[in-house]
Amino acid sequence: MPLDGGGTKVGRNVDFVGARVVDPSLALDGIRTVVVRNGTIAALLDRAPAASDTSARRIDCAGMVLCPGFIDPHVHLREPGDSHKETLATGLTAAAAGGFTAVAAMPNTRPPIDDGQRVRQLLRDSAAVAAVRCYPIGAVTVAREGRALAPLRSMAAAGAVAFSDDGACTTSLKVLFHAALLAADLPMPFLSHCEDPSFAGAVIHEGETSDRLGLPGSPSLSEAAIAARDILVAQTTGKAWHLCHVSAETTIGVLEWARAQGTRVTAEVTPHHLQCNDEMLSSFDARCRVNPPLRSVQDVAAMRVAVRRGTISIFASDHAPHSEEEKEAPLSHASPGFSGLEVAVAATFDALDGLPLATMVANYSTNVAALLGVPGGSLQVGSPADMTALYLDRPWTVDPTLFVSKGRATPFAGRRFKVRPAMTVVGGCVVFNAAAPTQALPAPAGR
Ligand SMILES: [Zn+2]
Known part of the structure:
Protein backbone atom coordinates (compact mmCIF):
# COMPACT_ATOMS: atom_id res chain seq x y z
CA MET A 1 0.00 0.00 0.00
CA PRO A 2 1.51 3.35 -0.97
CA LEU A 3 2.68 5.52 1.90
CA ASP A 4 2.06 2.90 4.54
CA GLY A 5 4.99 2.83 6.88
CA GLY A 6 6.49 5.83 5.14
CA GLY A 7 5.81 9.51 4.55
CA THR A 8 6.06 11.68 7.62
CA LYS A 9 5.75 15.06 5.98
CA VAL A 10 4.02 16.59 8.99
CA GLY A 11 4.01 13.59 11.30
CA ARG A 12 1.34 10.94 11.42
CA ASN A 13 0.05 11.86 14.88
CA VAL A 14 -2.27 14.77 14.22
CA ASP A 15 -5.42 16.23 15.76
CA PHE A 16 -7.62 17.73 13.05
CA VAL A 17 -9.60 20.18 15.14
CA GLY A 18 -12.98 21.77 14.65
CA ALA A 19 -14.08 20.66 11.18
CA ARG A 20 -17.61 19.82 10.17
CA VAL A 21 -17.12 16.08 9.73
CA VAL A 22 -19.40 14.47 7.15
CA ASP A 23 -19.19 10.70 6.89
CA PRO A 24 -22.12 8.86 5.28
CA SER A 25 -20.72 5.50 6.40
CA LEU A 26 -21.23 6.60 10.04
CA ALA A 27 -24.35 8.72 9.37
CA LEU A 28 -22.29 11.54 10.89
CA ASP A 29 -22.58 15.26 10.22
CA GLY A 30 -21.23 17.39 13.06
CA ILE A 31 -18.29 19.34 14.45
CA ARG A 32 -15.62 16.90 15.57
CA THR A 33 -11.91 16.59 16.21
CA VAL A 34 -10.44 13.73 14.24
CA VAL A 35 -7.64 12.15 16.22
CA VAL A 36 -5.05 10.42 14.04
CA ARG A 37 -2.38 8.23 15.55
CA ASN A 38 0.25 6.47 13.48
CA GLY A 39 -1.65 7.18 10.27
CA THR A 40 -4.91 5.65 11.51
CA ILE A 41 -8.17 7.16 12.77
CA ALA A 42 -7.92 6.78 16.56
CA ALA A 43 -11.01 8.73 17.69
CA LEU A 44 -13.70 11.21 16.70
CA LEU A 45 -14.16 13.61 19.60
CA ASP A 46 -16.88 16.16 20.32
CA ARG A 47 -14.26 18.48 21.79
CA ALA A 48 -10.61 19.08 21.03
CA PRO A 49 -8.24 17.47 23.52
CA ALA A 50 -6.42 20.00 25.69
CA ALA A 51 -3.06 20.90 24.26
CA SER A 52 -1.40 19.58 27.41
CA ASP A 53 -2.99 16.16 26.89
CA THR A 54 -1.31 15.42 23.62
CA SER A 55 2.02 15.77 21.91
CA ALA A 56 0.34 15.46 18.54
CA ARG A 57 0.40 18.23 16.01
CA ARG A 58 -2.88 20.22 15.85
CA ILE A 59 -4.34 21.43 12.60
CA ASP A 60 -7.16 23.95 12.85
CA CYS A 61 -9.91 22.88 10.44
CA ALA A 62 -12.54 25.46 11.36
CA GLY A 63 -14.59 26.38 8.30
CA MET A 64 -13.76 23.14 6.51
CA VAL A 65 -15.85 20.09 5.76
CA LEU A 66 -13.79 16.98 6.50
CA CYS A 67 -14.80 13.73 4.79
CA PRO A 68 -13.48 10.25 4.15
CA GLY A 69 -10.89 10.62 1.38
CA GLY A 373 -12.85 -3.16 -2.51
CA VAL A 374 -10.14 -0.79 -1.29
CA PRO A 375 -9.54 0.73 2.16
CA GLY A 376 -11.12 4.08 2.94
CA GLY A 377 -14.59 5.44 2.38
CA SER A 378 -15.07 5.79 6.14
CA LEU A 379 -13.60 7.58 9.14
CA GLN A 380 -14.47 4.69 11.42
CA VAL A 381 -11.90 4.21 14.18
CA GLY A 382 -9.16 1.93 12.88
CA SER A 383 -9.47 3.09 9.27
CA PRO A 384 -6.51 4.61 7.45
CA ALA A 385 -6.49 8.38 8.01
CA ASP A 386 -7.31 9.26 4.40
CA MET A 387 -9.35 12.47 4.42
CA THR A 388 -10.52 15.17 2.05
CA ALA A 389 -11.18 18.65 3.44
CA LEU A 390 -13.26 21.10 1.44
CA TYR A 391 -14.27 24.73 1.54
CA LEU A 392 -17.90 24.82 0.46
CA ASP A 393 -17.97 28.53 -0.32
CA ARG A 394 -14.58 29.80 -1.43
CA PRO A 395 -15.20 31.00 -5.02
CA TRP A 396 -12.38 30.58 -7.52
CA THR A 397 -11.89 30.72 -11.26
CA VAL A 398 -10.50 27.77 -13.23
CA ASP A 399 -7.13 28.77 -14.70
CA PRO A 400 -5.60 25.71 -16.39
CA THR A 401 -2.19 27.39 -16.61
CA LEU A 402 -2.02 26.79 -12.86
CA PHE A 403 -2.78 23.06 -13.07
CA VAL A 404 -0.25 20.68 -11.57
CA SER A 405 -1.24 18.22 -14.31
CA LYS A 406 0.74 18.48 -17.52
CA GLY A 407 -2.56 18.49 -19.41
CA ARG A 408 -3.93 22.01 -19.60
CA ALA A 409 -7.00 21.43 -21.75
CA THR A 410 -10.35 21.57 -19.96
CA PRO A 411 -13.84 22.60 -21.00
CA PHE A 412 -14.07 24.38 -17.62
CA ALA A 413 -11.40 27.03 -18.30
CA GLY A 414 -12.65 30.38 -16.99
CA ARG A 415 -15.58 28.83 -15.10
CA ARG A 416 -16.20 30.09 -11.60
CA PHE A 417 -16.96 27.56 -8.85
CA LYS A 418 -17.69 27.77 -5.13
CA VAL A 419 -16.30 24.52 -3.74
CA ARG A 420 -12.52 24.12 -3.35
CA PRO A 421 -10.32 21.38 -1.90
CA ALA A 422 -8.78 22.70 1.31
CA MET A 423 -6.56 19.82 2.35
CA THR A 424 -5.80 16.24 1.32
CA VAL A 425 -4.58 13.79 3.94
CA VAL A 426 -3.23 10.32 3.15
CA GLY A 427 -2.35 7.97 6.00
CA GLY A 428 -2.26 10.97 8.34
CA CYS A 429 0.15 12.90 6.06
CA VAL A 430 -1.00 16.21 4.62
CA VAL A 431 -0.19 15.79 0.91
CA PHE A 432 -1.97 18.99 -0.14
CA ASN A 433 -2.85 22.11 1.81
CA ALA A 434 -4.48 25.07 0.08
CA ALA A 435 -3.22 27.34 2.84
CA ALA A 436 0.40 26.38 2.27
CA PRO A 437 0.65 25.12 -1.27
CA THR A 438 3.92 23.64 -2.40
CA GLN A 439 2.67 23.24 -5.96
CA ALA A 440 0.77 25.43 -8.39
CA LEU A 441 -2.84 25.63 -7.30
CA PRO A 442 -6.12 26.86 -8.67
CA ALA A 443 -6.25 30.61 -8.21
CA PRO A 444 -8.13 31.83 -5.17
CA ALA A 445 -11.00 34.28 -5.51
CA GLY A 446 -10.26 37.63 -7.07
CA ARG A 447 -7.07 36.66 -8.90
ZN1 LIG B 1 -13.41 5.37 -21.10
Missing part, protein backbone atom coordinates in the same frame (compact mmCIF):
# COMPACT_ATOMS: atom_id res chain seq x y z
CA PHE A 70 -12.21 10.99 -2.14
CA ILE A 71 -11.27 8.14 -4.48
CA ASP A 72 -11.30 8.66 -8.23
CA PRO A 73 -12.08 5.31 -9.87
CA HIS A 74 -11.10 6.43 -13.37
CA VAL A 75 -7.88 8.23 -14.27
CA HIS A 76 -5.35 7.91 -17.08
CA LEU A 77 -1.85 8.50 -15.70
CA ARG A 78 -0.03 8.04 -19.05
CA GLU A 79 3.08 6.44 -17.57
CA PRO A 80 4.67 4.31 -18.91
CA GLY A 81 4.79 5.41 -22.54
CA ASP A 82 3.38 8.92 -22.70
CA SER A 83 5.19 10.94 -20.09
CA HIS A 84 4.92 14.01 -22.36
CA LYS A 85 1.19 13.99 -21.48
CA GLU A 86 1.54 13.19 -17.75
CA THR A 87 3.88 11.41 -15.37
CA LEU A 88 2.98 9.48 -12.25
CA ALA A 89 4.46 12.37 -10.27
CA THR A 90 2.39 15.09 -11.99
CA GLY A 91 -0.77 12.97 -12.14
CA LEU A 92 -0.71 11.86 -8.52
CA THR A 93 0.21 15.35 -7.30
CA ALA A 94 -2.66 16.75 -9.38
CA ALA A 95 -4.92 14.22 -7.67
CA ALA A 96 -3.81 15.48 -4.26
CA ALA A 97 -4.43 19.09 -5.34
CA GLY A 98 -7.89 18.06 -6.54
CA GLY A 99 -8.80 16.62 -3.14
CA PHE A 100 -8.33 12.93 -3.97
CA THR A 101 -6.57 10.59 -1.57
CA ALA A 102 -6.53 7.70 -4.05
CA VAL A 103 -7.03 7.03 -7.72
CA ALA A 104 -7.58 3.92 -9.81
CA ALA A 105 -5.40 3.94 -12.93
CA MET A 106 -6.76 2.68 -16.23
CA PRO A 107 -4.51 0.22 -18.07
CA ASN A 108 -4.26 1.97 -21.45
CA THR A 109 -0.63 2.97 -21.01
CA ARG A 110 2.16 1.93 -23.38
CA PRO A 111 2.80 -0.87 -22.71
CA PRO A 112 -0.64 -1.53 -21.22
CA ILE A 113 -1.11 -2.96 -17.75
CA ASP A 114 -2.01 -6.46 -18.87
CA ASP A 115 0.03 -8.80 -16.67
CA GLY A 116 0.95 -9.21 -13.01
CA GLN A 117 4.46 -7.85 -13.43
CA ARG A 118 3.14 -4.55 -14.81
CA VAL A 119 0.60 -4.30 -12.01
CA ARG A 120 3.41 -4.68 -9.45
CA GLN A 121 5.56 -2.18 -11.34
CA LEU A 122 2.81 0.47 -11.23
CA LEU A 123 2.32 -0.13 -7.49
CA ARG A 124 6.06 0.30 -6.90
CA ASP A 125 6.44 3.37 -9.12
CA SER A 126 3.37 5.15 -7.77
CA ALA A 127 4.34 4.48 -4.13
CA ALA A 128 7.69 6.12 -4.83
CA VAL A 129 5.87 9.35 -5.71
CA ALA A 130 4.46 9.45 -2.15
CA ALA A 131 1.47 11.60 -3.07
CA VAL A 132 -1.85 9.74 -3.13
CA ARG A 133 -2.61 6.04 -3.29
CA CYS A 134 -2.74 4.48 -6.75
CA TYR A 135 -4.68 1.31 -7.51
CA PRO A 136 -3.94 -0.48 -10.80
CA ILE A 137 -6.77 -1.63 -13.06
CA GLY A 138 -5.73 -4.60 -15.21
CA ALA A 139 -6.70 -5.00 -18.85
CA VAL A 140 -9.33 -7.63 -19.71
CA THR A 141 -7.50 -8.64 -22.89
CA VAL A 142 -3.84 -8.76 -23.90
CA ALA A 143 -2.77 -5.32 -25.15
CA ARG A 144 -6.46 -4.31 -24.81
CA GLU A 145 -6.92 -5.73 -28.29
CA GLY A 146 -10.08 -7.67 -27.50
CA ARG A 147 -8.70 -10.99 -28.71
CA ALA A 148 -6.74 -12.98 -26.12
CA LEU A 149 -7.67 -13.03 -22.46
CA ALA A 150 -5.16 -11.26 -20.18
CA PRO A 151 -3.94 -13.21 -17.09
CA LEU A 152 -6.67 -11.91 -14.78
CA ARG A 153 -5.76 -14.08 -11.80
CA SER A 154 -2.12 -13.15 -11.74
CA MET A 155 -3.07 -9.46 -12.04
CA ALA A 156 -5.53 -9.90 -9.17
CA ALA A 157 -2.84 -11.57 -7.06
CA ALA A 158 -0.46 -8.72 -7.87
CA GLY A 159 -2.93 -6.08 -6.66
CA ALA A 160 -5.24 -5.12 -9.55
CA VAL A 161 -8.52 -3.82 -8.11
CA ALA A 162 -10.65 -4.16 -11.27
CA PHE A 163 -10.49 -5.14 -14.93
CA SER A 164 -11.18 -2.96 -17.94
CA ASP A 165 -10.18 -2.35 -21.55
CA ASP A 166 -11.17 1.30 -21.04
CA GLY A 167 -10.37 3.64 -23.84
CA ALA A 168 -12.60 1.32 -25.82
CA CYS A 169 -15.04 -1.47 -25.05
CA THR A 170 -13.84 -5.08 -25.07
CA THR A 171 -14.64 -5.66 -28.71
CA SER A 172 -15.32 -9.39 -28.67
CA LEU A 173 -18.45 -10.44 -26.78
CA LYS A 174 -17.14 -14.00 -26.76
CA VAL A 175 -13.87 -13.00 -25.08
CA LEU A 176 -15.62 -10.71 -22.60
CA PHE A 177 -18.09 -13.47 -21.69
CA HIS A 178 -15.27 -15.98 -21.10
CA ALA A 179 -13.31 -13.42 -19.09
CA ALA A 180 -16.30 -12.82 -16.82
CA LEU A 181 -16.87 -16.56 -16.37
CA LEU A 182 -13.22 -17.16 -15.51
CA ALA A 183 -13.15 -14.25 -13.07
CA ALA A 184 -16.61 -14.85 -11.60
CA ASP A 185 -15.18 -15.90 -8.21
CA LEU A 186 -12.79 -12.92 -7.99
CA PRO A 187 -14.08 -9.87 -6.11
CA MET A 188 -12.72 -7.38 -8.68
CA PRO A 189 -15.44 -5.83 -10.84
CA PHE A 190 -15.35 -5.32 -14.59
CA LEU A 191 -15.49 -1.68 -15.69
CA SER A 192 -17.03 -1.06 -19.11
CA HIS A 193 -16.22 1.74 -21.50
CA CYS A 194 -19.48 1.68 -23.44
CA GLU A 195 -19.02 2.75 -27.05
CA ASP A 196 -19.63 0.55 -30.05
CA PRO A 197 -16.35 0.33 -32.02
CA SER A 198 -18.17 0.80 -35.33
CA PHE A 199 -18.51 4.48 -34.41
CA ALA A 200 -14.74 4.95 -33.90
CA GLY A 201 -13.61 8.19 -35.50
CA ALA A 202 -16.67 10.14 -34.39
CA VAL A 203 -15.72 13.50 -32.92
CA ILE A 204 -19.06 14.60 -31.48
CA HIS A 205 -22.44 13.37 -30.26
CA GLU A 206 -24.70 12.50 -33.19
CA GLY A 207 -27.59 14.92 -33.12
CA GLU A 208 -28.67 18.36 -34.27
CA THR A 209 -25.26 19.93 -33.64
CA SER A 210 -23.32 17.27 -35.56
CA ASP A 211 -25.80 17.58 -38.46
CA ARG A 212 -25.38 21.34 -38.54
CA LEU A 213 -21.60 21.17 -38.41
CA GLY A 214 -21.31 18.24 -40.80
CA LEU A 215 -19.16 16.28 -38.34
CA PRO A 216 -19.15 12.49 -37.88
CA GLY A 217 -21.11 11.71 -34.73
CA SER A 218 -21.56 8.88 -32.25
CA PRO A 219 -25.18 8.49 -31.16
CA SER A 220 -26.49 7.60 -27.71
CA LEU A 221 -27.28 4.19 -29.18
CA SER A 222 -23.53 3.51 -29.43
CA GLU A 223 -23.26 3.75 -25.64
CA ALA A 224 -26.58 2.19 -24.66
CA ALA A 225 -26.15 -0.85 -26.92
CA ILE A 226 -22.76 -1.78 -25.38
CA ALA A 227 -24.12 -1.04 -21.89
CA ALA A 228 -26.97 -3.46 -22.54
CA ARG A 229 -24.58 -6.06 -23.96
CA ASP A 230 -22.25 -5.87 -20.96
CA ILE A 231 -25.12 -5.90 -18.46
CA LEU A 232 -26.36 -9.10 -20.10
CA VAL A 233 -22.88 -10.58 -19.58
CA ALA A 234 -23.09 -9.54 -15.92
CA GLN A 235 -26.54 -11.13 -15.58
CA THR A 236 -25.40 -14.36 -17.24
CA THR A 237 -22.17 -14.74 -15.27
CA GLY A 238 -23.08 -13.13 -11.95
CA LYS A 239 -19.97 -10.94 -12.20
CA ALA A 240 -19.99 -7.53 -10.44
CA TRP A 241 -20.11 -4.87 -13.13
CA HIS A 242 -19.65 -1.12 -13.40
CA LEU A 243 -20.38 1.25 -16.29
CA CYS A 244 -17.81 4.00 -16.79
CA HIS A 245 -18.71 7.59 -17.71
CA VAL A 246 -22.40 7.18 -18.53
CA SER A 247 -23.44 10.07 -20.78
CA ALA A 248 -26.70 9.21 -22.56
CA GLU A 249 -30.26 9.30 -21.28
CA THR A 250 -30.93 6.05 -23.16
CA THR A 251 -28.27 4.31 -21.06
CA ILE A 252 -30.03 5.39 -17.87
CA GLY A 253 -33.10 3.49 -19.09
CA VAL A 254 -30.95 0.39 -19.64
CA LEU A 255 -29.46 0.75 -16.15
CA GLU A 256 -32.88 1.07 -14.54
CA TRP A 257 -34.01 -2.05 -16.36
CA ALA A 258 -30.92 -3.91 -15.10
CA ARG A 259 -31.56 -2.82 -11.52
CA ALA A 260 -35.15 -4.00 -11.77
CA GLN A 261 -33.77 -7.41 -12.77
CA GLY A 262 -31.57 -7.46 -9.68
CA THR A 263 -28.32 -7.29 -11.68
CA ARG A 264 -25.19 -6.23 -9.76
CA VAL A 265 -24.29 -3.15 -11.77
CA THR A 266 -23.19 0.32 -10.72
CA ALA A 267 -22.47 3.39 -12.82
CA GLU A 268 -20.35 6.52 -12.75
CA VAL A 269 -20.75 9.95 -14.31
CA THR A 270 -18.08 12.56 -14.99
CA PRO A 271 -18.28 16.25 -14.15
CA HIS A 272 -18.15 17.11 -17.84
CA HIS A 273 -21.16 14.96 -18.66
CA LEU A 274 -22.99 16.66 -15.78
CA GLN A 275 -22.05 20.13 -17.02
CA CYS A 276 -21.23 20.37 -20.72
CA ASN A 277 -23.17 19.70 -23.92
CA ASP A 278 -22.45 19.21 -27.61
CA GLU A 279 -23.19 22.84 -28.47
CA MET A 280 -19.79 23.63 -26.94
CA LEU A 281 -18.29 22.07 -30.08
CA SER A 282 -20.10 24.55 -32.35
CA SER A 283 -16.88 26.56 -32.57
CA PHE A 284 -14.93 23.37 -33.35
CA ASP A 285 -13.22 23.69 -29.96
CA ALA A 286 -11.01 20.60 -29.70
CA ARG A 287 -10.69 21.06 -25.95
CA CYS A 288 -14.23 19.71 -25.77
CA ARG A 289 -13.53 16.52 -27.72
CA VAL A 290 -13.89 13.51 -25.42
CA ASN A 291 -15.08 9.90 -25.50
CA PRO A 292 -17.93 9.34 -24.92
CA PRO A 293 -18.80 12.74 -26.41
CA LEU A 294 -20.49 15.64 -24.71
CA ARG A 295 -24.14 14.99 -25.44
CA SER A 296 -27.35 17.02 -25.69
CA VAL A 297 -28.76 19.44 -23.15
CA GLN A 298 -31.43 16.81 -22.44
CA ASP A 299 -28.80 14.14 -21.75
CA VAL A 300 -26.99 16.45 -19.31
CA ALA A 301 -30.26 17.02 -17.45
CA ALA A 302 -30.88 13.26 -17.40
CA MET A 303 -27.45 12.65 -15.81
CA ARG A 304 -28.28 15.06 -13.00
CA VAL A 305 -31.64 13.38 -12.40
CA ALA A 306 -29.97 9.95 -12.43
CA VAL A 307 -27.63 11.04 -9.63
CA ARG A 308 -30.50 12.50 -7.61
CA ARG A 309 -32.42 9.23 -8.00
CA GLY A 310 -29.38 7.11 -7.09
CA THR A 311 -29.29 5.33 -10.46
CA ILE A 312 -25.78 6.75 -10.73
CA SER A 313 -23.96 6.52 -7.40
CA ILE A 314 -20.32 7.16 -8.27
CA PHE A 315 -18.39 10.16 -9.61
CA ALA A 316 -15.22 9.86 -11.71
CA SER A 317 -13.04 12.46 -13.37
CA ASP A 318 -11.91 10.36 -16.38
CA HIS A 319 -8.73 12.46 -16.10
CA ALA A 320 -7.20 12.09 -19.58
CA PRO A 321 -4.41 14.62 -20.08
CA HIS A 322 -2.81 15.34 -23.45
CA SER A 323 -0.08 17.71 -24.60
CA GLU A 324 -0.97 21.14 -25.95
CA GLU A 325 -0.13 20.08 -29.52
CA GLU A 326 -2.40 17.05 -29.27
CA LYS A 327 -5.36 19.18 -28.14
CA GLU A 328 -4.73 22.14 -30.43
CA ALA A 329 -4.95 20.04 -33.59
CA PRO A 330 -8.05 20.41 -35.78
CA LEU A 331 -11.06 18.75 -34.15
CA SER A 332 -10.86 15.64 -36.33
CA HIS A 333 -7.22 15.07 -35.34
CA ALA A 334 -7.28 16.26 -31.74
CA SER A 335 -6.88 13.61 -29.02
CA PRO A 336 -10.08 12.88 -27.11
CA GLY A 337 -10.10 13.63 -23.38
CA PHE A 338 -8.75 16.30 -21.07
CA SER A 339 -7.36 16.95 -17.62
CA GLY A 340 -9.96 16.49 -14.90
CA LEU A 341 -8.48 15.89 -11.47
CA GLU A 342 -8.06 19.49 -10.35
CA VAL A 343 -11.52 20.70 -11.29
CA ALA A 344 -13.66 17.58 -10.88
CA VAL A 345 -14.86 18.11 -7.32
CA ALA A 346 -15.77 21.77 -7.82
CA ALA A 347 -17.55 21.11 -11.11
CA THR A 348 -19.50 18.17 -9.71
CA PHE A 349 -20.71 20.10 -6.66
CA ASP A 350 -21.70 22.97 -8.94
CA ALA A 351 -23.74 20.69 -11.22
CA LEU A 352 -25.59 19.08 -8.30
CA ASP A 353 -26.17 22.09 -6.09
CA GLY A 354 -28.69 21.15 -3.40
CA LEU A 355 -27.90 17.44 -3.33
CA PRO A 356 -27.33 16.32 0.29
CA LEU A 357 -23.68 16.64 1.26
CA ALA A 358 -23.70 13.06 2.54
CA THR A 359 -24.69 11.84 -0.93
CA MET A 360 -21.93 13.86 -2.58
CA VAL A 361 -19.38 12.38 -0.17
CA ALA A 362 -20.73 8.84 -0.62
CA ASN A 363 -20.48 9.15 -4.41
CA TYR A 364 -16.90 10.41 -4.24
CA SER A 365 -15.71 8.16 -1.43
CA THR A 366 -17.75 5.49 0.34
CA ASN A 367 -19.36 4.06 -2.79
CA VAL A 368 -16.07 4.06 -4.70
CA ALA A 369 -14.25 2.20 -1.90
CA ALA A 370 -17.05 -0.37 -1.94
CA LEU A 371 -16.90 -0.74 -5.73
CA LEU A 372 -13.13 -1.30 -5.82
